[in-house]
Amino acid sequence: MSTLTLRGLRKSYGDTPVIHGVELDVADGEFVVLVGPSGCGKSTLLRMVAGLETVGEGRIEIDGRLVNDLEPRDRDVAMVFQNYALYPHMTVFDNMAYGLKIRGQSKDRIRARVDEAAAMLGLGDLLNRKPQALSGGQRQRVAMGRAIVREPKLFLFDEPLSNLDAKLRVQMRLEIKRLHQRLGVTSLYVTHDQVEAMTLADRLVVMHGGRAEQIGRPLDLYLRP
Ligand code: ADP
Numbered sequence: 114m115s116t117l118t119l120r121g122l123r124k125s126y127g128d129t130p131v132i133h134g135v136e137l138d139v140a141d142g143e144f145v146v147l148v149g150p151s152g153c154g155k156s157t158l159l160r161m162v163a164g165l166e167t168v169g170e171g172r173i174e175i176d177g178r179l180v181n182d183l184e185p186r187d188r189d190v191a192m193v194f195q196n197y198a199l200y201p202h203m204t205v206f207d208n209m210a211y212g213l214k215i216r217g218q219s220k221d222r223i224r225a226r227v228d229e230a231a232a233m234l235g236l237g238d239l240l241n242r243k244p245q246a247l248s249g250g251q252r253q254r255v256a257m258g259r260a261i262v263r264e265p266k267l268f269l270f271d272e273p274l275s276n277l278d279a280k281l282r283v284q285m286r287l288e289i290k291r292l293h294q295r296l297g298v299t300s301l302y303v304t305h306d307q308v309e310a311m312t313l314a315d316r317l318v319v320m321h322g323g324r325a326e327q328i329g330r331p332l333d334l335y336l337r338p
């Protein structure tokens with residue numbers, strides 16, 4: 114059970130405002146997609162929720178708890194990055210296990226969590242490989258596995274499919290959808306790709322110039338005159 118609430122969220126880089134007062138309520142289990150052109154502030158907004166950028170003004174609440182000043186690892190969120198952000202010197206298993214290890218989980222528990230996620234993502238045979246011996250799609254699965262094993266309150270996705278070729282993008286999009294249906298974890302997903310946004314979203318936030326211009330269900334937004 115987890116919700117995300119953004120209230121009056123603002124952010125500037127130096128004197129330049131880039132987020133202009135965003136309001137958003139993400140319900141428990143909902144998959145919300147931030148969509149809009151490059152430079153409209155999607156990534157900045159997501160990174161603020163992750164704790165990777167400071168908040169200018171406003172409130173970020175997860176399950177009603179103000180998290181503005183919490184470190185990323187204390188927010189109970191997991192982020193999947195466009196560049197996968199895997200540790201190159203570690204095996205697939207160790208990459209997936211790392212977040213649990215630093216949180217002091219037992220070896221048995223880590224093994225069980227990683228095995229379960231690896232099976233879900235078709236990574237069972239690749240656990241001893243290093244990232245450079247994987248395809249782009251496999252790397253992105255490892256990045257998702259690393260997020261899943263943590264059982265976070267929120268999944269954050271920052272253009273996770275942008276580095277994949279067109280065919281793989283469609284396939285991974287369906288996998289993400291299937292995983293969300295299976296796990297039901299509240300998700301905030303950033304993309305500039307409208308088809309990807311339409312396919313994945315329970316609700317869309319259409320961003321423009323640092324503002325949430327429209328918020329609604331995909332068909333409601335796209336059928337508007
Ligand atoms: P999007 O994810 O929609 O492409 P971003 O959130 O990356 O947009 O960027 C929003 C705006 O903030 C852009 O004008 C970008 O140039 C600017 N910006 C992003 N990061 C920084 C930074 N670290 N320093 C200064 N300006 C930044």
Ligand code: ADP
Binds near residue numbers: 163186192193
């Ligand atoms: P993890 O998420 O792997 O368990 P932490 O919680 O300490 O590790 O990570 C803090 C934040 O930094 C998380 O949002 C995590 O996803 C993010 N992060 C981890 N590796 C990288 C990286 N190489 N580049 C950018 N951010 C990263």
